[in-house]
Amino acid sequence: MSLSRRDFVRLTAGTGALAALGQFGRTAAIAAPTGSFRAMVGIFLFGGNDGWNMVIPTDARHSAYLASRGSVGIPRTSLTPLTNSSYALHPAMAALRPIWDEGALALVLNAGTLFAPLTKATYQSRTDLRPANLMSHSDEQDHWQGLRARETSRDGFLGRIADKMSGGSLPPVISLAGATVGVLGRQTTPLILPSSGGLPARSGFTAGGTAKNSAITALGSNADGYAVLDGVAGDVTRSYDQAVTANTILAGTAPTDAFFVNPTTGAALTSDLAKQLMIVARMIAARGTLGHARQNFLVSQGGYDTHSGQVQAGSTATGLHANLLGDLAMAMAGFHKAMGSLGLAGNVTSFTMSDFGRTYLGNGQSGTDHAWGSNHIVMGGDVAPGAVLGRYPDPVLGGADDITKEGRFVPAVAQEEYLGAIARWHGVADADLPYVFPNWSTWSSAGRGPLALFRA
C-alpha cells in the first residue's frame, strides 16, 4: 500500500554530445551499458484491458474488491496466487506463475495517462491539468504511444527512441501491430511486418535493364513534388527493399518457435499474439545479421473493449476476458522461454500497455465501461524480482480515488514513470529522455521519477 521507492533522475544538463552521428545529428544516445544488447517489447492490449481483474489483491482488500466489482468480481479461490505477494493474477494466467517464481515478473499498479500529478480533488478543480479526452479509445491509445497528454501526436516513444539509435539492414523499431503512432519517429520509419507469415515476393519483377523496368522507374519518379506522392513513393520503395531482407528471417521455421506451447497440453500456440512474439523472437535471434545493438518491438492483442460478456455470468473466472488473458499469459511465457534459449532473458523486457483501465463496477451485461488508471505487468530477466510498484487505489466506489461513481481511478503512476524506467534500462541517455518523453521534466522532479523496475 505504501508508495513505491522511486529513483531520482539527475538530468545531466546539456551534455553537448550532439556530435552528428549521421545526417540527423543523432546523439551518442545509447551509452552502451554492460551486457550490451537490449530489446524492449511493448504489448499493447487494444480496447482497454480490465487490469483490475488481471492483478487482484488477495489480502483483506479482496472483500472490498468483490463488493465494488459487482457483476465481474472473481472469487479468491480461483485466482493465480503469486508467492510472497499480497496480489494474484487472473485465474487464466497460470502460465506466468513460474516466471514470477523465477523472479522475472513485476507488477505495476494503477498506471495511466497523466499530464501532471493529480488527486481526485485537483482533478475536479484543475481542468487545465487533465489529459485531453480521457476514456476515448483513440485519444488514450495516442497518449500511451505518443506521451503528449493534452495534444495529439504524430510520432511515438518507440519511434523517437529509434531516432536516437543507429540503424542496421532493417529498421531497429519493428511493429507487428501495424502502422501505429508509437513506432513512428520524427526522422525514422519503422519496419511493419504482418503478424504471421512472410512477405510475398514481387511477382513479375526481375531486376535488370528492360524497357519494362525503365518504365517502372520513370513512373516511380515523383518529379511533380507532391508531398503525399513523395511519401507514398518512399513507402513503396522501402517496402520492396525491406521485404527481401525480412523474408530471410520470416521464412520457414526457427528454433525459438518451439517454445510457444500451451504449458498444460503441450499444443503449439495459435493465437495472433503468439505468432507476433514468435516473429519478435526470430528478429532478436537475427540481431547480429541485421546489425542491431538495440531493438524495439510493438506487438498487440485486440478485443479488450469488454462492454458485455467480459465474464460468464455465474462463472466470473471464465468468459471473453479470461480467453484473452490466457492467450496473453501463454504467449508471454513462451516468449520468455524462447529468450532464455538464446541466453537473452535478461536482455529483453516485455511490458503491457492499454488504452485505459475499466470501471471497477461491472455493468448489467457482465461487462465494464471505459475508465482511467489500470494495472500492468512487466517481464524480463533483469526486472527486480517480486517488484510491486505503484499504489493500489481505494476500491470504494465514489471514494478517495474515484472521479465518478463507477470506479474510475486517478492513476498513481504516470506513463512516463513506467515507460521511462524501461527506456532508461534500454539505454536511452538521460539527455535524450526529454526528446523521447516530451513531458519528462514533470515526471523526473519533485519526488516523481522512473519506477524501480529493474535489478540494481
Place this chain on the structure above:
Amino acid sequence: MSSVSRKFLAAGAAMGLALLAACDGGGGGGTSGGGLVGPAAAPSPAPTPAGVTLDDSVRLAQQASFGPTVALVERIRALGVPGWLDEQFGATGSTYADLATDVRSDSCAAGDTACTTLRFTRTPVAMRFYADAITAPDQLRQRVAFALSQMIVASEAAVRSTAGIAAFNQLFLTNAFGNYRDLLLAVTMNGYMGDYLDMADSRRGTPSENYAREFLQLFSMGPDQLAMDGTPQRDASGGTIPNYTADDIREVARALTGWTYARVGNAAATDNQAIAYAQPMIAVPGRYDSAEKKFLGTTVAAGASQQASVAAVIDAAFNHGSTPPFVARHLITHLVTPNPSPAYIGRVAAVFVNNGSGVRGDLKAVVRAILTDAEARTPQPSSGGKLKEPVLAMTSLARAIGVTTDGYVFQVRDATIAQPVMRAPSVFNFYPDDFPLPGSATLRSPASKLLTSSTVLRLHNLVYDWTVSGDAGRSEYAAVSTIPGSSGSVPVWADWEAFGDNVDGMVDRINLLLFANGLTKAQRDALKAAGVAVTIADPKLQARKRAQMMLYVAGTSPMFLVDR
C-alpha cells in the same frame, strides 16, 4: 537501405515541406455556400508543378465513383459537373435489401460451411458491394455510402449475420442523399449496431455506455469543440474543450436503455438463436430508465417515453455545433482530400447547417457542396494529394481495365490488402482520419496507415495478377459453385485488343483513366516503350499483352495510388 533516410526517387523532389503553410489548401474563394449550383463555367485547371494539366472530369470520377471509365468520363464531359451530379442524385442500381432476410442462428446444419458463408458472413454483402461498385450506375451514392460506413462502423469482426450486415449497410445507401438525422436515428435503432456496440439489452441501473460514447465521439460531434471551419476551439490554458463529460455519457446511456432485438418469426424475446439483426430494435419497457435524464444541455423529463428519450439524444447530437464541421471534414477526407483548408470545411459545414432552404443535415446538398467547391475542382497544391485506400486502388484498376463481376474475387482480395469491407477491426474503422503522412510535419494521410510492406507487396501482386496474368481463364475468376448465382469475373480484354497496333491509343487511355492525363512526356515515352517491347506474332494477342504490360507498369506506380 538505411532506416533513417527517407529515400526520394528523384532528385529535385520538392522538399519544401517546411515552406508550406500547414493549412494551405490552395483553393479559396469557393462559391458553394448555398448549395445552389448554377451552370458555372468549369474552372480552368491549373497545371501541376510538372507542367501537365490534369483532366478534371477524371478527377471528379476519382472523387465520386469507384474509378474512372471511358464511359463515365465522357458522361461527365457531356453533362458538366453540376449536370452529372444531378443525374447521379437520381440514379439507382445498388442495393442490399434483398440480402437482409433474417434467419435463426442455428439454421445451418453442423459443418455446412456453404450455408454458414451465405448466412453468417459478410461474403454475400461484400460481393454485392463490389459487383455494384464495378458496374452499377449510381456510383456517387455508393461512394458516399462507403464514406459514411467508414464513419459509422459496425463490423463482421464482432457480429456475424449476413442479414444484419446487409440491413446496416443499406442504411447508408438509402440515406446517402437524405438527411443526416434520419441516418443517425436509423443507425441507433438498428439491431446489428445494437449488438455491435451493446445498446441492445442495456438496462436501467447498470446501463452500458458503449453506444452512448461512440455515438457522440465518432458518429456525430466528435470529442472536441470545433469552430465551423473544423479547427478545435481552445480554452485559456490552450487546451481543447471537451464536447461532453463522463456525466453526459452516463445520462445518454440511461436514455438509451430498454431496447432488445426483434426476433425471427414469433420466437420469444429471450430466444437468442432467433435475433432479427436486420430489424429495428423493439422496446422492453421493464428495462427502461424512465427517471429524469440531463445531458448536453437537454433535460428529458421523468416519465418521457422511450422513443422520446432516443429522439432527445439524436437531436442533441444532430443539432450540436461541432457536428456540421465534424461530418463535413470526414466526407471531404474520404471523397476529395485529407488536407482540406479550414475555409473549405467551413463552406461545407455551412451547407450542413442550412442547405439554402433552411434544412439542416441535407446530405445531398453537402455532397454537392463538397464536389463543386473550387478546392475540389482545381488540382491539389503540392501539399495535397490523396492516397487511394486499398479498396479504391483495386476497384479503380478493375474499372479501368473493364470487367464484369459477381464481386467474389474482390472480397477475397480485399482481405489480403488490409481493407476487408464490412470487417473493420474496430469501431475506429481501418484507419483514423488524422493518421499522419510519414515524414511530414503537418499533413494527414489516413490510408497511409494501411500502406505497410505487406500491403504494398500484395497490392503490387494483385495488379500483376490482374494485368500480365489477367487473362479471362484465371482460376480466381471462376464462378463459385457453393454460392447461388455466382457468375465469376470476366475481364473485357476485347476493348484493348481493338487498339491493334495503336500503342499510342493505349497509352492515351491509360494516361487518362489512371493518371487524369498526369504523365509527363518522358513517362509516356517510357510506358510506350514497355508496351512496344512486347512482340507476338498474333496481332490480337500482341495488343492484349502490350496493354497488360503497360497496365501493370501503370497500376503498380506510386502515381496511380495518389489522386491529385
